[in-house]
Amino acid sequence: MKKIILPLVVILVFGISIYSVVDYNKNKSKDSDIAIKENSKTNSTGANTSTSTVKDSASANPSSTMKSTDADKIAALNFKLTDLNGKEVSLSDFKGKKVFLNFWASWCPPCKAEMPDIEKLYGQTKDSDLVILAVNIGDAKTTAKSFIDNNKYNFTVLLDSDQSIATKYNIVAIPTSFFINKEGNIVSTIKGGMTLEQMKINISKL
Template sequence: MKSNRRLIQVLIFLGVLVLGGYAIGHSLFASSSDGLPRKGSTPPSFSLLGTDGKTHRLDDYKGKALVINFWGTFCPGCVTETPDLEEQYKKHGDKPFEIVGINLSEDRLAINNFIKQYDVSYTILQDNNRQVERAYGLKSYPTTFFVKPDGTIMDVFIGPMAKADMDKRIAKLLAS
């Protein structure tokens, strides 16, 4: 009885060891062809409801320089970069340029209060079922995608952006 128990424990330990090793190895050595958007690739399409009550699609922004910013009111970095995004939106409003903020499944009241508090005038969309978040492979917030007018990703920035970084990337995006 005791030897059977010991054998079962060893087998369970080996199973856990093999599965753990596979999971760690897979995450460390996963190829870049995992389907997540990268520089030079096309961002996954989306169709999301905006706070304006309209459905917005990625295709609606074809031919424009586009900044896609994934954010949440719960995210300190998202809060600090929102005024800079708004400033960029107003500064480049006369160009073929758009900023789209995709909120990460918060309720409409929280989003609307945030928009009002920070006087956000660029487009805000709601990813209620987090389908778009998963398609874009987000790991942390904020995450910002810079999409050239030809529809390819110029750059991806993970984390809160300093104003100078934002200025530099948007200037490069508009020149593309």
């Protein structure tokens, strides 16, 4: 009797083991299928992961592209550029002052839309410890100067003709603005056009 029971027990245990492995593989397969479907769904409906040029990105709606980051403060990279009068200006020249650093171009509609408010801000803060630096990306000096002169803007404009500084600051869409505190740290970053009120809110964080 024991001789008959022992083989049955072995067969039963073996059968249970096979079922468990098969069942696990089936569940794993289902999980994989679900994961593949979810990834497929994400890729078909999620954000575009392709790299866009600055010019292509500039046509986006300013209100939809505006993002603010108040994460850990990051030291702003120093740079040296010339202004419209040919004078060399370094970011480090303004250590101990608050800096509103704006990247723009004359062909960018959202940039042009926020310029009047930047001029208003300049008029209200020119005697304070706030410095406004508007870095023009890619335009020829004559183009940038003509744009600024025609609109009677008075804030400081710097020329980044080869876009080397824009590259260092990872600019992929314009306008993009950085608000830098007196210690030279970036406190917030805004992608997209701003109103005067939004500019003041970010300045208040410095």
